[in-house]
Amino acid sequence: MEVIATRPKSLTNVPFTYCPGCLHGVAHRLIAEAMDELDMRNNMMGVAPVGCSVFAYEFFDCDMAEAAHGRAPAVATGMKRARPDMHVFTYQGDGDLAAIGTAEIIHAANRGENISVFFINNAIYGMTGGQMAPTTLPGMKTTTSPYGRDENDIGYPIRMCELIDTLVSPYFIERVSLLSPQDINKAKRAVKKAMQYNKEDRGFTFIEFISTCPTNWGVDPLKARDWAKENMLPFFKVGNFRDKANAGGE
């Protein structure tokens, strides 16, 4: 029998700790496939966040550091500066990157650190049990916005791609969706592009994945996907914000 699909080499055989229907596994796989295809695994170092993907250091089959909440881009900066010959990526959720780690992500991006940042936006804190995230949509109910997010009280969700796109230094910025097979294929192309630029030390690359959290949204995975399409995609528009490799990309 011919093997036509298998686990990427860049993922270990440790079982994921994610809930059924969670898209972290898909995002992990896309990153790992890109690492395999670009032959980067042996020279890759990753940084895991605090959040549902806190155990990412066990899943990616390369040397990994576990960072304090939000500090992954600073940790990655230290790693890349210590080992400029290696490749470095961070994997972060919305609470980690867009709330407690806002300073670290903005300044790593602004320095144009030669790292790739993979940002999972599912509009909620997963690991701590479904609290409001900086990307929670207006009106969306969470355990800390039980009457719905009141944008007049706590503000609107933060669009990180748009925010980072105001900086001059970043090399590549793209928002992708994990909500359909077609979207996942597009996401894969963006991830591979970011990784290719990472391999060539071209600068700071940033991918935001629009994802879901069936468990804390309280819906089944298919409904979660539909809800995200209807509610998240209009606010968080997918697309490429910047690719300095393209003429006029700057």
Added chain:
Amino acid sequence: MGEKVLMKGNEAVAEAAIRAGCRLYFAYPITPQSELIEYMAKMMPKVDGTFVQAESELAAINMVYGAAGCGKRVMTSSSSPGISLKQEGISYIAGANLPAVIVNVQRGGPGLGDIQPAQGDYFQATKGGGHGDYRVITLAPSSVQEFADMASLAFDLADKYRNPVYILSDGLLGQMMEPVEFKDAKTEKDFEELDKQHFAWCMHSNQDEPNHHHHEINSLEIDPKVLEKHVEKLGEKYNEIEKNEKRWEEYNINEENQMVCVSFGTASRVVKSAIDTLQEAGISVGLIRPITVWPYPSEAIQKALNDKVKKVMVFELNLGQMVEDVKIAVNGKLPVEFFGKVGGIVFTPEEVQEKIKENL
């Protein structure tokens, strides 16, 4: 060793750190340590080193965490309020068994305090500072020369124990100029040795097949049984450090001492002056100057308490934070008195003499 040069403590410790093989430095500006970050900004590019002015002390210490995870000699520096911001990262560095050097040029506190010399971070440095069970080796210099010498000692201890090390100085030592003589800089061969010593555990490139064990820099152990073992192992390391690394200076300690003083850092210099003057007047007072304030040299204090000693006096530039450690060492055998100044004020030799005389 070279010739003596006149330098500020902040610059001397930076130069000594570079000579000791530090090629990565991350920090955020704060008074009174600014000359240190400025020296690194100027000199690191000249030795192909890395200088990054971080967006905050938090970011700086996390950059240290990342670089230390790659097994490199890495340093950060700050002054009291900034050291508070670094506590999160220091706890993670300790929890992940990483070597790193952190210089604190202490100023008056709490809060913003002022920018004059103080020793108010003694508790923070010696009793934890951040969350969880951990210890930081803490070296307390009392001259610009010793400040500089402690850079290489701090890196050696950090590497030996894979533990964070503080150099606990203050605004006076940072700003003051004194003659200093530097050790020879590390050679290419030294760097090769340094890289070898951490290769087994640090992050680097791998040629392994899939699912071969990779290197993780981590302080998370979700299983209580595993965390229990991890923290107990840290405890064993701290016991080892307590056994091996206590350092102190004995000044005028002899059989004629009527009093033993205990003082560290800048404060101890003033106490020495007072002791010299009193000795000329026929009053014999000795000084134990802890060089490591953690691990604490309790035995040195105990040994100094000969029959004629009636009292122990602690002199510090704080409200008496070291008194607890001195009392543990004295163990109730003699009264322990304290004299201190706060707010960035340094006591004078005359004030110290007076206090000693009052307590004889």
